[in-house]
Structure formats: C-alpha cells, structure tokens
Amino acid sequence: MLLEAGARSPNEATQALYEGAVSGHSYYPLRNCRVRQLGGTSSVWGGWSRPLDAVDFGKRAWMPFSGWPFLKEHLTPVYERAQRVCGLGPYEYDAADWRDADAPTPLVQSPSFSETMLQIRATRFGEEFHQRLSASDTVQLLLRANVLTIEMDAINRTAQRVQVATLDGNRFFVSAKRFVLAAGGLENPRLLLASRVASERGVGNDNDLVGRFFFDHLHAPVARLRVHDRSSHAHHVSREVRGTLVRAAICLSPDVSIREKLYGFGVTFHNARDPHDIFSLAQISESYDALRYVLKTLARGERPAKLLQHAASVATGLDDIATMAWRKLATPTASELVAGCRAEQAPNPDSRVMLDDRLDVFGAPRARLEWRISETDLDQLERAQAMFAGALETGGIEFALTPREGEGGWAEKVGGGAHHMGTTRMHRDPTLGVVDQDCRVHGTSNVFVAGSSVFPTGGWAPPTLTIVALALRLADHLRLS
Numbered sequence: 001m002l003l004e005a006g007a008r009s010p011n012e013a014t015q016a017l018y019e020g021a022v023s024g025h026s027y028y029p030l031r032n033c034r035v036r037q038l039g040g041t042s043s044v045w046g047g048w049s050r051p052l053d054a055v056d057f058g059k060r061a062w063m064p065f066s067g068w069p070f071l072k073e074h075l076t077p078v079y080e081r082a083q084r085v086c087g088l089g090p091y092e093y094d095a096a097d098w099r100d101a102d103a104p105t106p107l108v109q110s111p112s113f114s115e116t117m118l119q120i121r122a123t124r125f126g127e128e129f130h131q132r133l134s135a136s137d138t139v140q141l142l143l144r145a146n147v148l149t150i151e152m153d154a155i156n157r158t159a160q161r162v163q164v165a166t167l168d169g170n171r172f173f174v175s176a177k178r179f180v181l182a183a184g185g186l187e188n189p190r191l192l193l194a195s196r197v198a199s200e201r202g203v204g205n206d207n208d209l210v211g212r213f214f215f216d217h218l219h220a221p222v223a224r225l226r227v228h229d230r231s232s233h234a235h236h237v238s239r240e241v242r243g244t245l246v247r248a249a250i251c252l253s254p255d256v257s258i259r260e261k262l263y264g265f266g267v268t269f270h271n272a273r274d275p276h277d278i279f280s281l282a283q284i285s286e287s288y289d290a291l292r293y294v295l296k297t298l299a300r301g302e303r304p305a306k307l308l309q310h311a312a313s314v315a316t317g318l319d320d321i322a323t324m325a326w327r328k329l330a331t332p333t334a335s336e337l338v339a340g341c342r343a344e345q346a347p348n349p350d351s352r353v354m355l356d357d358r359l360d361v362f363g364a365p366r367a368r369l370e371w372r373i374s375e376t377d378l379d380q381l382e383r384a385q386a387m388f389a390g391a392l393e394t395g396g397i398e399f400a401l402t403p404r405e406g407e408g409g410w411a412e413k414v415g416g417g418a419h420h421m422g423t424t425r426m427h428r429d430p431t432l433g434v435v436d437q438d439c440r441v442h443g444t445s446n447v448f449v450a451g452s453s454v455f456p457t458g459g460w461a462p463p464t465l466t467i468v469a470l471a472l473r474l475a476d477h478l479r480l481s
C-alpha cells in the first residue's frame with residue numbers, strides 16, 4: 001500500500017502541512033522547497049541527473065563522518081536501472097561519451113579538473129506512474145493519506161501500524177509487516193521523531209542521531225568568464241545528443257581531490273544575460289513564479305489559492321516579469337558566463353532537523369531546520385575555487401573571480417539546492433548512523449527509509465538519480481528477504 005499525503009495536483013491546504021521553521025544559515029521556507037503531492041518534489045524538479053563519484057563512497061580522512069557502507073561498484077547495476085526509471089539515456093557520464101560534431105571544445109583543459117556530463121530530463125513521477133499504480137494488482141495507492149505517526153510495540157522495536165489522517169476529518173490505521181518511509185529528507189526524520197508512543201525519543205533514535213547531519217549542496221557563483229569565441233564556448237547550452245539532453249560540467253579530478261584533500265566540487269556554466277539560465281533556486285524570480293502558478297492553476301480549471309498574495313507579488317515585480325517573459329522569447333547570446341558551483345558540505349551533527357513547538361492542523365509538531373555551514377566547508381569551497389581559477393588561467397580564459405567576502409561576495413550568497421540529505425544517515429554502526437546498510441532503521445525490525453536522508457555524504461552531483469538507485473536496491477532487498 002502506498003500512502004501518499006497529496007493528491008494528483010497541488011493543493012494549498014496539503015502543502016501548508018510542509019510549513020516549518022528555519023534557523024542557522026538562511027534557507028528556503030520549508031513549504032517552498034518540496035512538494036506534497038503524488039510524485040513529490042519531482043513535480044517541480046529540474047531533472048539534472050548524474051551519479052555520485054567513486055571517491056564519494058570512500059572514507060576520506062579529511063572529511064569527518066565520511067564513508068558509505070559500500071563502494072560505488074555495488075550501486076552500478078541499480079544506477080543503470082535507475083537511468084531507465086528516470087527516463088534518461090545510457091548510463092554514460094564522461095564528456096567523451098557525448099562528444100559529437102557540435103560539441104564545444106572543452107572549456108577547461110587542466111589535469112586538476114575532469115569534464116563530465118549531466119543528463120537532463122524532468123520526469124514527473126506522479127504523472128508518469130499514476131496509471132500503472134492505479135491499475136496495479138500488487139500496489140494499492142491511497143491519495144490524501146497523511147501518515148502522522150508510526151506505532152511501535154512496547155519495546156520500540158517492531159512497527160505495528162501507522163496512524164493516517166485526511167484533511168476532511170477521516171482518521172484510520174494501516175497495519176503491515178514492513179514499513180518504508182519515503183517522505184523526503186526533512187519529513188523522514190520528522191516522522192521518526194514524532195512517533196513517540198513507545199519512547200519519548202521517537203523511533204530509531206536511541207543514539208540521538210535522527211535529524212542530525214543535515215546537509216545540502218552549496219550553490220555559489222564562483223567566477224564570471226568572458227566569451228570571445230561563442231561557438232567553442234557554448235558550455236552553457238544543453239544539447240540533445242542521440243535523443244538525450246546533456247549539459248557539460250567540470251569537476252575536480254578524483255586524484256586531485258584525494259591529493260589536495262578536497263571535498264566534492266562541480267561547476268556548470270550559465271549565460272549571465274539569460275534570467276532563465278540559473279544555477280541556484282535562490283535566483284528564481286518570486287513574481288514570475290507567482291504568475292506562472294496562477295496561470296497554471298487557472299489552466300487546470302481550478303481557483304488559485306492566496307490569489308491576493310500572488311497578485312501583489314506579480315504587481316510588485318512587473319519589471320522582472322517583463323524581462324523574464326522577453327528572455328523566454330528571445331534568448332540573448334552569451335557574452336559572459338557565470339560559473340556556478342555545487343560544493344559538498346561535511347556531515348555535521350549540529351546541522352539538523354528537529355520538531356518545532358508549533359503544531360500543524362493534525363496536532364503534529366512541525367519540522368524545524370537548523371542549517372549550519374561550517375568555516376571548513378567555506379574554506380574548502382574557497383580552495384576549490386582557487387584551483388578552478390588556476391585552470392582558467394592555464395586555459396588563457398579571461399575571467400573575474402567572485403570574492404569570498406565583501407559586497408557581492410559568495411560567502412553571503414551561498415545557498416542550498418533543496419537537496420535534503422543526511423538526516424537518517426546510513427552506517428553499519430548504530431552509534432554513527434540511523435539506518436544500516438540495508439536502509440533498515442537501527443534498533444527496529446521492520447522500518448526502512450528511502451530517500452537522500454540516508455546519504456552519509458553527498459558529493460556534488462544532484463541527488464535524485466542516487467535516490468532512485470537506492471530505492472530499487474531497497475525494493476530488491478525487501479522482495480528477497
């Protein structure tokens with residue numbers, strides 16, 4: 001049985017259940033960086049996909065709490081299957097695999113960096129799989145079914161049932177032999193912490209680890225590059241090669257990241273004059289977004305929620321909207337590229353998701369995110385930026401580095417990518433992780449977790465392909481055990 005809180009389309013009252021508090025480094029409002037409907041946040045994601053690198057799985061002496069319970073090779077077969085589930089092309093990510101006659105010459109040719117590819121396809125999982133789920137003989141899909149708590153036996157070891165509520169006042173329980181939490185990186189820990197019938201600490205939280213180690217990818221503009229030869233520098237353009245949309249990126253070469261003791265760091269290039277070509281969610285225009293929401297909702301024949309608020313946002317951002325709309329019609333040629341990085345954070349127990357004092361309409365505690373970015377994370381990003389600058393210099397590229405501090409400095413602008421990772425981290429040792437190598441919550445016999453909350457570390461690649469690969473691996477485990 002698949003218990004899904006949302007329906008097939010967005011709903012204001014359901015989305016409001018995602019409201020929560022934020023403290024620490026500034027973050028997106030929690031209701032805006034995920035979607036509570038069938039298909040979850042894939043209803044709005046960008047579809048940028050790439051597996052993690054081999055180096056991400058190893059224990060790195062220079063990164064505290066690093067190391068997955070297995071190597072990348074172990075995931076390769078499920079990554080290949082995940083490609084198909086996500087509707088991507090072949091499991092190939094070396095730039096050389098995608099070189100064709102139209103390929104731009106590599107922008108950065110330095111032994112410190114490798115050229116790689118992202119594949120882009122924004123599969124909307126809700127739309128893609130609804131038909132199959134509804135017709136399935138083996139899966140029963142229940143929409144608008146909000147899981148409130150997991151009820152455990154008296155010794156907090158075996159889950160017996162979950163309590164479910166709908167917004168129109170229905171409440172019921174669902175019993176099962178095994179339970180999989182797949183509610184997203186903020187909601188998975190919220191549910192474990194809120195399930196306090198057998199223990200005040202919640203489920204799987206004997207070692208006070210649930211919700212800790214939250215991390216995201218650090219998105220920052222690291223440099224601006226002058227473009228002289230447009231054809232050979234078209235790295236900001238997504239290209240279709242043999243039916244697959246790909247986009248070039250560069251990342252630290254594995255031997256260099258090991259030798260220099262660096263965290264993951266990847267860079268994509270963006271047309272500085274095109275407001276649609278962005279590398280960070282923080283760049284999205286609120287007014288343009290409000291207008292798109294109202295128009296989309298009307299197109300579905302529904303009444304937009306909070307119409308006045310959206311109208312006010314549109315009215316105050318007409319300049320933005322005009323520029324965005326114009327740039328949609330006439331993409332400007334790039335004379336300057338913004339180099340946007342996705343950098344890795346080290347897992348930090350003080351960066352965490354907790355329960356807030358405020359309750360939602362069901363009386364369940366809301367989530368509170370305390371996001372921490374450490375000085376070491378920022379120093380690491382700065383060192384990788386300096387290596388990037390060296391590579392640009394070697395290539396004879398004209399560029400201006402974004403300073404770390406001061407006006408326009410990246411330290412202030414650095415933001416997350418709505419990649420919610422680490423909050424139920426995987427480790428064989430229950431004193432270091434919430435789930436074991438099979439994604440079973442330590443200390444329980446039948447509660448499992450799917451999603452990026454199980455990532456012990458996150459590299460620089462976007463997380464969703466790995467989420468899907470781990471979900472397939474978990475499905476195999478449940479089928480066979």
Ligand SMILES: Cc1cc2nc3c(=O)[nH]c(=O)nc-3n(C[C@H](O)[C@H](O)[C@H](O)COP(=O)(O)OP(=O)(O)OC[C@H]3O[C@@H](n4cnc5c(N)ncnc54)[C@H](O)[C@@H]3O)c2cc1C
Nearest residue numbers: 005036037040041045046047048147183184451462463464
């Ligand atoms: C604007 C945006 C762009 C993004 N772009 C990319 C990208 O290009 N590449 C990439 O890899 N990642 C991207 N991401 C991140 C990506 O969307 C997430 O990694 C991915 O959706 C997480 O999948 P998930 O299934 O774990 O969680 P979600 O997609 O959040 O799904 C959780 C599901 O659980 C349901 N649920 C939650 N709580 C309950 C409950 N109590 N009871 C019942 N059901 C519940 C929700 O309704 C939802 O269906 C982006 C995110 C955003 C916001």
